[in-house]
Amino acid sequence: MDPEELLTAPSATGAPCFAFRGDLLLLRTEPSVELPVWEDIAGLPLSGRSPGFWITGRPGNCWASLVEDALLPEGMSLVTLRDVWSLMGERAFFEAGRAFQIMEWSQRNRFCGRCATPMVEAENETALMCPTCGLVSYPTVTPAIIVAVEREGRLLLARNTRFPKGRYSVIAGFVEPGETLEGAVEREVMEEVSVRVKNITYFGSQPWPFPHSMMVGFRAEWESGEIMADGNEIESAGWYSPEGFPDIPPGFSISRRLIDDFLARHA
Numbered sequence: 001m002d003p004e005e006l007l008t009a010p011s012a013t014g015a016p017c018f019a020f021r022g023d024l025l026l027l028r029t030e031p032s033v034e035l036p037v038w039e040d041i042a043g044l045p046l047s048g049r050s051p052g053f054w055i056t057g058r059p060g061n062c063w064a065s066l067v068e069d070a071l072l073p074e075g076m077s078l079v080t081l082r083d084v085w086s087l088m089g090e091r092a093f094f095e096a097g098r099a100f101q102i103m104e105w106s107q108r109n110r111f112c113g114r115c116a117t118p119m120v121e122a123e124n125e126t127a128l129m130c131p132t133c134g135l136v137s138y139p140t141v142t143p144a145i146i147v148a149v150e151r152e153g154r155l156l157l158a159r160n161t162r163f164p165k166g167r168y169s170v171i172a173g174f175v176e177p178g179e180t181l182e183g184a185v186e187r188e189v190m191e192e193v194s195v196r197v198k199n200i201t202y203f204g205s206q207p208w209p210f211p212h213s214m215m216v217g218f219r220a221e222w223e224s225g226e227i228m229a230d231g232n233e234i235e236s237a238g239w240y241s242p243e244g245f246p247d248i249p250p251g252f253s254i255s256r257r258l259i260d261d262f263l264a265r266h267a
């Protein structure tokens, strides 16, 4: 990057900056845990930085990506996005997740996918635009459903092959083109455990920046069929009563909120 360009960085003085090395976020940890400001970042070796997007609607917030072997300034550490939740709370997690998603998207859309011209930042929205052919690229958000299926006071919990050892959770999966969210719920439950569901109701949602999902949560009831794990994505599944739960996901995920909601209604 042109060093002159760094001097005209977009950020206002003292504005917090989301700087990542890979998918790890740089935090000032001494004397207290907080985001670094642009001035902390500007002198570091960067492979990219925001052209001027307002990450949280506040002017001056920005993202930057450090080169892989960048040395960290005194008093700073790299943490996972999940750590941000426990260290700084939910709001910081969502803001850092947004910055990460915008960064990922910007860096993957530097050139127009149609005519290969370098993209420029759109003026009035978070988008990149091709000055030659007019193609507009918006940040990627990939919807996925997550559903708590109940049958007579028991909850459907399944073990995905990618989960940590012993971990079970509710069913989740990506929405396909041309599909409604409810349709995705029906299809995913059928594909993964061969069960038909009914009475699908909306529960809530959660942005999930790993790397750019939007988890949309539902409750549903068993209608028919016996559980048969697909043996591919799901290695085992069953109906669980509150007193006999296996290991479940940690507190900050919507999967856990769905499970806690079930427990609150059946304890």
Ligand SMILES: [Zn+2]
Pocket: 112, 113, 114, 115, 116, 117, 130, 131, 132, 133, 134, 135
């Ligand atoms: Zn173009």
